[in-house]
Amino acid sequence: MISQFFVLSQRGDNIVFRDYRGEVPKGSAEIFFRKVKFWKEDGQEEAPPVFNVDGVNYFHVKVVGLLFVATTRVNVSPSLVLELLQRIARVIKDYLGILNEDSLRKNFVLVYELLDEVIDFGYVQTTSTELLKSYVFNEPIVVDAGRLQPLNPAAIFMQGTKRMPGTAVTKSVVANEPGGRKREEIFVDIIEKISVTFSSSGYILTSEIDGTIQMKSYLTGNPEIRLALNEDLSIGRGSGRSVYDYRSSYGSGAVILDDCNFHESVRLDSFDLDRTLTLVPPDGEFPVMNYRLTQEFKPPFRINTLIEEAGAVKAEVILKISAEFPSSITANTIAVQMPLPKYTTRATFELEPGAIGQTTDFKEANKRLEWGLKKIVGGSEHTLRAKLTFSQELHGNITKEAGPVSMTFTIPMYNASRLQVKYLQIAKKSNTYNPYRWVRYVTQANSYVARI
Amino acid sequence: MAPPAQSQRSPSPSQPSGKSEVTDLKTQLRQLAGSRAPGVDDSKRELFKKVISYMTIGIDVSSLFGEMVMCSATSDIVLKKMCYLYVGNYAKGNPELALLTINFLQRDCKDEDPMIRGLALRSLSSLRVENLVEYLVGPLGSGLKDNNSYVRMVAVMGVLKLYHISAATCVDADFPATLKHLMLHDPDTQVVANCLSALQEIWSSEASTSEEASREKETLISKPVIFYLLNRIKEFSEWAQCLLLELVAKYVPADSNEIFDIMNLLEDRLQHANGAVVLATIKVFLQLTLSMADVHQEVYERIKAPLLTLVSSGSPEQSYAVLSHLHLLVLRAPYIFSSDYKHFYCQYNEPSYVKKLKLEMLTAVANETNTYEIVTELCEYAANVDIPIARESIRAVGKIALQQYDVNAIVDRLLQFLEMEKDYVTAEALVLVKDLLRKYPQWSHDCIAVVGNISSKNVQEPKAKAALIWMLGEYSQDMNDAPYILEGLTENWDDEHSAEVRLHLLTAVMKCFFKRPPETQKALGAALAAGLADFHQDVHDRALFYYRLLQYNVSIAERVVNPPKQPVSVFADTHSSEIKDRIFDEFNSLSVVYQKPSYMFTDKEHRGPFEFSDELGNLSIGAEATNDVVRANRVEANDQDLLLSTSEKEESRGASNNGSAYSAPLYDASSVSAAASQAQSDSLISNLEVAGPQASFAIDDLLGLGLPAAPAPPPLKLNSRAVLDPATFQQKWRQLPISVSQEHSLNPQGVAALTAPQALLRHMQSHSIQCIASGGQSPNFKFFFFAQKAEESSIYLVECKINTSSAKAQITIKVDDQNTSQEFSTLFLSALSKFGFP
Incomplete structure (x- = not known):
């Protein structure tokens, strides 16, 4: 049983706010947002999906950058509420076609209509898009899919x-x-x-x-x-x-x-x-x-990493990615990341000759190497060389200070x-x-x- | 008419309060209210939308109430819905205006379209205005009888809303009985589910004042109701299934056949894609099999795969909720999960709240066969860019070292940490090495060699610095320059901000002095002088104490400050086993995520479906809390992370167990809880003293102090050695009806004597009434007692709430044998009234 449901934008604005039981004080959305934003002073840890402030339990899930939140004072099943929040997002998406801040703002009356049928006095009635159809009368206002953030x-x-x-x-x-x-x-x-x-x-x-x-x-x-x-x-x-x-x-x-x-x-x-x-x-x-x-x-990709010291304050990193899937298939939006030693001050990159659609970057703030590839055809191999400069002399094992290499990609079909x-x-x-x-x-x- | 361009902007809180916009809207609504022009509904829709968008962002549009109501005379259902939403939001603050809406809502409740009937009824019952409830009873009554299930569904929730506005009206209209009838007969499962939710709420809240309600509440978990609902479970929506499963978890089956029937029926629920359904089912399985050790273990094996699947499918938030439950189970039965340790490896992109849980799970499942791999994995995390997690990982390695017998390889790893030359790694590792040495002094040689190389200048964190200093003091005979390092540290006394470090420094210098007096004398003098001048009370006191001790006798001082030590064998656990059991009882609730029993984060009336177990849980706190205070004091005075030796640990556990322990036997169903046996032995002792208090009472009476005369004890004889384990107590308390419920005045002596729950426990024991749980702090105390009829199995259960400021005791008695309930009640009251007399 929940007390309130609301959706907040990334900036913390209420887009939808529904109070079902009037048990939780009015300012809950602000309390929630402040807590999530400043969970730990160093900003290193993100807020867990469930927390308690002054006897009020706050549940939230993040969907396309929006915060779907429920509050309650009751000791309920956390997975029930989190599952419900996720489901509400899905039902709204089924109705609006596209779920983002814009579509929600344009259709908030429809969303209220849905929420009234999904939950009554804090208890879930139905989350079936099918059943809801007969109770919901607003027509969705379709927004432009052009600026769509991928939902799934x-x-x-x-x-x-x-x-x-x-x-x-x-x-x-x-x-x-x-x-x-x-x-x-x-x-x-x-x-x-x-x-x-x-x-x-x-x-x-x-x-x-x-x-x-x-x-x-x-x-x-x-x-x-x-x-x-x-x-x-x-x-x-x-x-x-x-x-x-x-x-x-x-x-x-x-x-x-x-x-x-x-x-x-x-x-x-x-x-x-x-x-x-x-x-x-x-x-x-x-x-x-x-x-x-x-x-x-x-595994679709093999990753080879070689780090060689090149003098007292220099080293070279060689990253090699081999695609071990058939050449009829192409992976896309590949990103490779590698944390470098804390005392790295500069990194220069050298791509293989003729490389297209590749980007490289050294993120100064968190000392990270980033390598992006638009696509990789099955069976091919790609290499990146990076020359690092350090602010202090090397002592000890450089591999203990860097890595691991992580990779994200999508392979259709x-x-x-x-x-x-x-x-x-x-x-x-x-x-x-x-x-x-x-x-x-x-x-x-x-x-x-x-x-x- | 075109709306002002300005208000077309998408609203955001950064905008001003919107006063002028609201006035604008008011005028426009007025103009539309009477109009019958074509297309007027569309213009109204636009305006209503604007009103609701202001409402959403927190602009007060309640001043439009009249105009909104005027505009609501329409057949457009979208408009109606928006109007209902608006009215529901503001009616509470504007009771007079809300009256305006009654008329059209009541009319809509009789509409021929069931959708409109339902919507109107929902809005009518959502007004939350007390003086309007009279208008609600009629429509609700007909709504419950409506031939459309949507209307009935809404009406049932309406009854619950009415109950919250005016409980008396709801009960007087006999709605609960109607709901009960619907619950058992309605063909629509959502109507049934709503009845169940509503009745649970209504009867739980009525139960405290009405015996009938508490009996009705018990019937919800009676066999006919449970089986009726279970047989229909697959027709219910997934959410209603959760509700139902939560109810089944409270049911106490008559025999093992019933248990297996229920489990077979629910087996396929474990394959449900909705994690909430799976967890609710698991709770049922775990609760049902608590007393069947081998089946219980099979349940663990059975639920492992579904839980792991849920953890890896779904959003990170959902998997966190499931992982928290898995965490609880892993910590309860680590050996069942020991081969699954790879599932608990952290992924680099997981949020830290997930990683923390996983690290604890890895620590728990480590055993002889997998330790090497787990520790290797943890060492990878120690070099992690995420520093808090790196620290946790090192701590995890340390914990594993402390729980293993073969620590050879682990010690090497820990020592490697010290050589990594990362500040935080060194800091964490130092603390661990210190703990390790307290448990395995035989490793001192290897460790000290490495620790000796660490410059104290590179260690800044107080905990780590304290650990290093402790080692310098403890092993000064093995570290050549220990006295000089300590001397150096003493010279910088004023720069040391942490009192903890200064305390350790004092002690370390003392220890070093006993081993190597000539070299340390200078440092000791400086340390004592600095300590005596210290502004921190504890540091000052310790320095003074050492100073006097040395003055008195150096060899006695050595025996006090540096006695031979026993290796520590067991870590003091952060959670007592009662707390862990309480959390387990509250499986599939927030308690598991917070790792706290519900009484620690929720007020009484919001604890939901776990009411009873909470009452008991609440009580164990009293003892727990005082224990914490004691521990905290000790920490203040000494080491921050205190390792208790076994005997010490047992002692403190015994203390916190006093009368309230609830060690639910996990795989050992036959074991009688420690508390029960303790209570038994206590009662033996107090029986010897029985004559005492009674005799002195007689004397008091003779002196004619004008006290309320205690009724003479009736001839009911109680078994002075009655034993009852908490689980049975809980079960009985749920099953039995209330026999006696009354309020009783306490005499002032009793009130005065009740400074802590323990006092009354002993007193009641002397009357052969045992306490199973107690707790609270002045002025509110709560006790659960039980007694057994002599030479019979008949048991008496008592809940006794005492408020010392009003000198009142609220007593609820439940008995097996109704015939003797009055006798027992008299006996109990007579025993209670004697409390406080010397």
Whole structure:
């Protein structure tokens, strides 16, 4: 049970403010914002998602730079409230198509309307976009998608790749297409976030894939859908022993999930038999299935780092990135970072000849090397040389003062786990009914780190 | 008519109060109010939007109330909704104006569109104006009977709102009974869920004054209700499922078949994508199996994978909430998670609140097989750019060293830290090496060799400096230049800002003096002189004490200041086990995230579904708090991070346990809690004294002091050695109805004697009434007592709240055997009334 719900902009302005129970004093939004902004004087630690000030519990989640906040005096379940806040953001996004400060400000009356139905006297009534449709009457005012901040990994489909319809993920569930009629289509996105830690000698210390099969349906009449996954998919590695057992089955082709969970609309009647999920997708965006894998997989990038001392106050860093995926695939928005010794005063960079779309920077304030690459084609290799100058003489081991190297990237149409949607079957209404089906894969780095 | 361009700007708080805009809006609303021109609704919408946007950013637009109400006569549902929102926001502050809205809201409550009926009813019940409740009862009554589930759903919440405005009106209209009926019969699950929320709130708050309500509250967790709801659980929304699961967690099944039935039914909830559902299910599983050690352990194994999946899916905020719970479980049963340690490795991009939890988990799961890898990983973090986390990591290495038997490799790592030449790393490592030496003196040789190389000039942090000085004093025989380093430090006495460091310096110089007198004499003289002149009271006192001690007898001084030491074997835990158990009882609540039981951060009326266990929890505090004070004092006087030897630890635990310990057996269901056995032995002792107080009471009476005569004890005999473990007590307290509830005046002697809860405990024990939990501070005390009928199993439970300033005791008695409740009540009161007589 919550007492208030509000959304604050990055500057701390109230965009939406709803008091459900009148138990928390009026200034709560300001108290909250001040606390979050100045959590620790040195600004080094960020405020946890839940904290208590004078007996009032504040919960918040950050979505596209906005703060979604709930307050209560009651000792409630924190995951319930945080889950709820996230869900409210999703419902609003389903309605507005695009969720950002601008769209919220333009549509705040609609948002109030939604909030009245989602929560009554602090208790959740429903968060189903589907059910809410019959109670909500405001039409969304659509904002320009041009200045869109990406809300989720699927948003990358809107950039560049022509195979994807540009407006799909930003379409409101209630607004009609400009043409007046709705397009029948359904999106299934397989989004994987990978975490890998390489030891200084290049061995994989830990690796994990956290995946989601996300669905967004614009099908009228809510037909039943069957989603078939790899037939050799198995779930649950032998419990008791370590799940990090690399001797198991790599290369045999089988996909072994450590564990997974499902959206409540999913029926698993035939899952054990043929790995098929059956569901009637509700309106709006939702995760069909979340899964986790620690089975060994081939990391898409190898990182080599070499640091050589070059005189008493100089050193050279050589960073090499090799893309170990097929050349038909291209990774984009790659960023490589490496903390340098505290006493570094200057860094000069040397890119390989003919390099295009690459940027380099030395962040003086936090002594960090940054290397950005627009794209990397599968099978290629890229190298960066950086000459460092120090303010003091080197003593001891320079590798103890620098690193680790971390990397972020996005690889469309690639998934490390090899989990696949074999087919997507829509219960047919008639012979002519043939909606668009989009099945899309994307892999992103979560924590991709190489120690030196 | 075009609105002024100025107000089209997107509003922000930096704008002025908006007085002129509000006046503008007022005029425009007036003009539109009577108009029936086409398109007028669109203009109204624009104006209403503006009003609500001002409201949102905190500009007071309540002066528009009249105009808004006038404009609300419309069939446009969007307009209506905005108007309802406005009215709900300002009605409370403008009761007279709110009356204006009653008419149109009541009319809308009878609209043929169920949507309008529902909306109007919701607004009507949200007015929060007490003198308008009479207008609310009728519409609510018909709303509860409406054939549309949306209206019923709204009406149920309306009843709860009414209860908060005027509890009496709500109860008089017999709404709770109607809700109960709906809860058990309505086909719509959201109506059922709302009934459950409303009834929980209403009956919890009524229960303190009405026996019937507290019985009704108990029926919510009775078998028929629980099973009725459980059988429908899959029809409920995910949020309502959470509500229901929270209720099931309080249910006490009759036998193990029931337990397995419930668990089988809920098994698939563990695969739900909503973390709140999964955690609520886990709570049910953990609570149900508390008394079945092996199944309980299986539950841990079963929930591991779903929890880890939740941690890695979803937003960072959601995974933090789940991780906090995982943290709690890991700390409770580290060995179950010891092979999963790699999941607790930190990722570089995680926020520090997540990293901190993970470091604690890594520390907890470290054992013989994984320590090497864990420590290697932690050493990586020590070089981290994130300095607070680097520090935590070094501390974690130290903690692992202190809990392991084979510390060989770890000591090497710690010593490497000292050589890293980063200030904060050196500082943390010094503190650790000091603690390590207190536990493993055999390592002193290796450590001292490294520590000796550290220049005290490079150590600035007080804690680290104190640690270094402690080592200089303790091992001055092994460090050649110890006396000279200490002398150097003494010379800079005035530059040393930390009293803690100066205290340590005094002691270290003393210790050094006993070992190497000629070399240290000069430093000692200087230190004592500086100490005597010190402005800090503690430093001054210690210097004076040492000075006098030396004056009196040097060898006695040595025995006092530098006695042979026992290696320390166990760390004093920061959390007592009662607190940990309390947090575990409150699984799936904020208590887990804050790592504090709810009584530490929430007022009584807001503790939600954990009410009862909280009462007990609250009580254990009394003892806990005093214990903390004692500890704090000790810290002030001596080391900051005090390592207690085992015997010391047991002693302090015994003290804090006094009568209130609740060591819920985790894997040892049969163990009777320490407190119970202690209570037993105490009662043996006090039984011997029974004759004493009674005899003296008789004398007092003879003296005719004019005291209220105590009623003669009835022939009910109690078992003087009754034993009851807290879990059973809790269970019984939940199940049994209230037999007696009354207020009783205390005599002034009793009030005077009740300076601390313990006094009354002993007194009641002498009457064969045992205390299971007690707490509070003057003037409010609270006790839970129990007694057992002699030669029978029948148990009596008592809650006794005493306010010493009003000299009143509020007594609630629950009994197994209703026939003897009056007798017991008399006996209890007679025992209580004798309290305070010598």
